[in-house]
Amino acid sequence: MQNQVAEWEYRSVTAYPDPFHDIGMQVVITSPDGRERTVPGFWGGDQTWKFRYSSDQVGVHRYRTICSDGANASLHGQEGTIEVEAYTGENELYLHGSPKAAASRSYLAHADGKPFFWLGDTWWMSLTDRLKWPEDVKWLAQDRVEKGYTVIQVVAGLYPDMGPFDPRGSNEGGQAWEEGFTRINPAFFDAADPKIEWMVESGLLPCIVACWGYYFDFAGRDVIKKQWEYLIARYGAYPVAWCLCGEADMPYYQWDAFKDPNQKPLYVERMRKEWTEMAAYVKETDPFGRLLTIHPTQYGHNMVEDAAVLDLDMLQTGHGAYISLEPTVRMVRESVAREPRTPVINSEVCYEGIGGTSYQDIQRIAFWTCMLNGACGHTYGANGIWQVNSEDKPYGASPHGVAWGHLFWREAAQLPGSRQVGLGKKLLERYAWWSFEPQPQWLNPVAEDVPVTARPFAAGIPGQVRVIYAPFLLAFGGVEVLGIEQDVSYRAFMFDPATGDEHDFGQIIPDADGRWSTGAFKIFQDWVLVLERV
Numbered sequence: 001m002q003n004q005v006a007e008w009e010y011r012s013v014t015a016y017p018d019p020f021h022d023i024g025m026q027v028v029i030t031s032p033d034g035r036e037r038t039v040p041g042f043w044g045g046d047q048t049w050k051f052r053y054s055s056d057q058v059g060v061h062r063y064r065t066i067c068s069d070g071a072n073a074s075l076h077g078q079e080g081t082i083e084v085e086a087y088t089g090e091n092e093l094y095l096h097g098s099p100k101a102a103a104s105r106s107y108l109a110h111a112d113g114k115p116f117f118w119l120g121d122t123w124w125m126s127l128t129d130r131l132k133w134p135e136d137v138k139w140l141a142q143d144r145v146e147k148g149y150t151v152i153q154v155v156a157g158l159y160p161d162m163g164p165f166d167p168r169g170s171n172e173g174g175q176a177w178e179e180g181f182t183r184i185n186p187a188f189f190d191a192a193d194p195k196i197e198w199m200v201e202s203g204l205l206p207c208i209v210a211c212w213g214y215y216f217d218f219a220g221r222d223v224i225k226k227q228w229e230y231l232i233a234r235y236g237a238y239p240v241a242w243c244l245c246g247e248a249d250m251p252y253y254q255w256d257a258f259k260d261p262n263q264k265p266l267y268v269e270r271m272r273k274e275w276t277e278m279a280a281y282v283k284e285t286d287p288f289g290r291l292l293t294i295h296p297t298q299y300g301h302n303m304v305e306d307a308a309v310l311d312l313d314m315l316q317t318g319h320g321a322y323i324s325l326e327p328t329v330r331m332v333r334e335s336v337a338r339e340p341r342t343p344v345i346n347s348e349v350c351y352e353g354i355g356g357t358s359y360q361d362i363q364r365i366a367f368w369t370c371m372l373n374g375a376c377g378h379t380y381g382a383n384g385i386w387q388v389n390s391e392d393k394p395y396g397a398s399p400h401g402v403a404w405g406h407l408f409w410r411e412a413a414q415l416p417g418s419r420q421v422g423l424g425k426k427l428l429e430r431y432a433w434w435s436f437e438p439q440p441q442w443l444n445p446v447a448e449d450v451p452v453t454a455r456p457f458a459a460g461i462p463g464q465v466r467v468i469y470a471p472f473l474l475a476f477g478g479v480e481v482l483g484i485e486q487d488v489s490y491r492a493f494m495f496d497p498a499t500g501d502e503h504d505f506g507q508i509i510p511d512a513d514g515r516w517s518t519g520a521f522k523i524f525q526d527w528v529l530v531l532e533r534v
Contacts, residue, residue, distance in 0.1 A: 002087040003094040005054050005237045010065065012047040013074040020183040024068045025049045025075055029082075032059030037287040041065075042233035045186040049075060052237040054288070056097055056111060058086050091203050092150075098239035099205065100291045101311045105341040107376035107434040108291070108312065115434040118312075118345050118377025119425045120151035120207065121418070122386045124246075125159055125395075127192040129171040130388040131409070137195050140385075141202045143413055147422035151205045153243070153295075153347065153379060154196075156231055157188055158211030160246055161387060161398045164218050168395065177227075181219045184230050193234075200238050208235060209243040209295060214252040216245075216274055225281060232286050241291040241312070242282060248275050248294050248303035253399040272305050279309040295347055299335060307342060314347035321357040324350055325452040329369050336374030336438075343376040351381040352417040353407055361472075363417030364497045364526060367424050368469035369452060372459040374438050380421050384412030416498070423500045427528065431465045442466060442482055463488050466531040469497075470521070478518040479529055484510040488533055494518070495528040507534060 016022040025041035044050045055061060060083050067076035087094045097111025099118075108116040121144050123131070131137060144152070157176025159169045169175060173187030199206045210227050211219075219227075231242075249271040251264075275294060282292060293312035294303045300314040301307035317331050318324030328349055335344045349366050350358035367378050384407035387395040394406035428436075442458040454473040460466040463485055470479045484490065492505040503522065508531070510516040521527055 001085055001089075001094065002056050002058060003054050003097055003239060004087065005052050006082050007050060007052045008080075009044060009048055009050040010075050010078060012049070012072060014069070014072050015047055018183065019043055019047060019049075022069075023072075023075070025051075026066045027051050027053075027063045028066060029053060029061055029063040031055055031057045031061050033057060038066075039237075039287050040229060040233040040285065042230055043184070043186060045190075050234075052234065053082060054237040055084050058084050060084075091201070093200060093203060093205060093239040098288070098290055099241070100289070101343050102434070106343060106374075108343055109434075116150070116205075117425055117429060117433065118151050118205075118379070119149045119422065120153050120345070120347070120377070120379035121149050122153050122348070122351070122379060122381035123388075124153065124155045124209075124386045125169075125388045126152070126154050127157060127171055127188075127195060128159075128169060128388060129191075130168075130390050130395075131195075133191070133194050134198070136409075137198055140409075140413055141198055141204060144204065144418075145202050147419050148425045149204065149380075149422065151207055151241070151377075151379070152199050153207045153209065154199075155209045155212065155246065156192070156227070158215045158219070158227065160212040161395075161404075163252070163399060164215070177219075177223070181223045184226065189230075189234060196235060196238065196240075200240075205239060205241055206235070207241040207243055207293075209246050212246045213248040213250055213271060213275075214255075216271065217252065217255075221274065221278075224278065228278070228282050229285060232282070236286055236288045236290060239290075241293065242286070243314075244275055244279055244282065244292065244294040244303075246295040247297050247316070248272075250297050272303060275303055276305040276309060279304060283309070293347075299331065300347075301335065301338060301342065307338075308340065310342060313338075313342040313344045315344065316348040317346055319350050319354050319358065321350060321355070321362050322453065325362075325365060325369065328366060329373060329452055329457075332370050332373045332375055333438075345375050345377045345379060346370045347379045348381060349379075351383040351386060352415045353412065354383040354404060356405075359415070360417040360420050360498065361526070364420050364424070365452065365469075365471060367421040368497065368526075368528065369457055371424070371428065371433075372436075372438060372457040372467065372469055374459070376434070378421065378425075380418055382412040382415050382418060383407060385409045420498055424497055424528075426500075427495055427530070428467070431467075431532070432461060435461050436467070437461075439466070443468070444480055444482065460531075464533050466490075466529075468529040468531075470527050470529060472524060472526045475521040475524045475527075478520050480515060480517040481510075481529075481531065482515055484508075484514040484516055484531075486510075486514065490531040491534050492516075492518075492529065492531045494521070495530055497526060497528050 102109035
């Protein structure tokens with residue numbers, strides 16, 4: 001079917017001592033329109049090589065294999081065909097194609113142009129054996145789909161919060177690489193495959209992070225390139241997003257470069273250069289042209305020398321609950337205003353429950369302030385899920401000696417904030433959210449030093465729809481809306497971002513200056529005010 005994966009394999013009659021390093025395989029595929037693509041193969045263990053391919057073009061695709069050992073007739077010069085049929089199901093990733101930056105560079109869109117709302121969840125360590133296949137993965141995926149999520153952020157074996165070959169990074173097939181990074185371990189990825197495939201089958205886009213940034217120092221450039229070659233060959237045919245690395249410019253937790261302020265700038269500059277070059281390598285190697293981003297310590301565009309290599313600008317804005325709100329608003333605004341424009345999401349902010357804080361109120365504020373200041377989506381995270389705390393054995397201490405928390409991942413999955421950000425997405429999807437722009441002029445001016453919890457935020461489409469988030473400290477005074485068009489009739493309602501309940505004002509009548517006020521809110525909490533054209 002269109003955009004679904006076909007897989008086939010070859011077994012070498014020649015026995016190579018170290019197949020992963022000794023040989024390489026590619027397949028040249030000619031699509032019905034005559035376009036040729038060179039798709040890399042991946043080592044499947046022993047003397048086996050595999051290929052995965054997908055296309056949105058219906059018809060017969062012809063292929064021939066190329067092996068670096070041209071004398072090996074069992075691998076080199078093999079030919080065949082793949083017939084692609086029209087997809088008739090309802091999975092958006094198959095129906096509309098893998099997302100990339102839209103032409104306007106302000107939001108993401110599927111391959112066919114349909115806008116894609118990125119609502120991500122953070123499952124960094126979900127490919128370990130602490131999240132069991134199939135029962136755990138299917139349960140968690142179903143929960144997230146029902147809540148409206150569309151993306152899962154997952155690390156491909158070289159994890160954060162641990163050093164190389166920590167036992168907590170294993171799955172049923174072992175570690176992602178053999179000890180000393182001598183070669184990749186296909187058995188790890190065999191165990192990971194059904195999890196990635198189920199995400200896609202569930203309509204969840206896997207955002208695959210190749211490694212945490214400090215593995216560049218542990219493993220070296222050549223190993224990270226090999227990691228990327230393998231990931232592209234193994235998973236590039238699926239609708240996925242690529243993330244170059246996590247926290248790209250952060251040294252390992254216990255290294256002197258992390259503590260010495262004089263060394264850190266040098267380290268950061270070196271990493272920016274390395275990851276810029278790696279981004280170019282990934283784009284050159286990937287025949288499917290998947291979306292490419294990078295997970296930052298703060299701003300994604302600062303993790304590389306040239307932000308034009310990125311299709312999505314990720315942010316990380318802090319885990320300090322209320323004290324992280326002001327930098328969150330500021331960083332989103334700065335990133336959205338950058339030229340040339342790049343779609344922006346906050347990829348890590350205030351995991352729910354981290355530090356015994358950042359519960360559902362923070363999740364709602366973070367989601368709404370990001371979305372109404374120009375972000376094209378949002379990533380949620382729950383403390384307990386990202387590291388996959390088992391019920392009987394929590395993840396434990398980080399390399400710095402402190403544990404982030406012991407909440408069982410199933411309990412973390414039911415924290416209220418995960419549902420409430422999904423309610424926010426569902427409200428925005430009633431409208432052409434991808435055309436929304438921040439509209440501060442629709443509100444009375446507020447000094448920038450006023451806390452975020454006492455400032456309203458507005459976005460929408462003039463003459464069509466206005467969406468205003470009002471934090472709880474505005475409850476007694478309400479919200480005054482400015483500049484309402486005299487020739488447009490609006491219906492207004494209050495949306496409860498915690499429950500999804502609505503309270504209708506009916507058709508509103510502004511004064512002669514185009515002003516209209518809600519008056520005091522019925523309940524002391526945060527609300528979303530919506531004005532939609534009648």
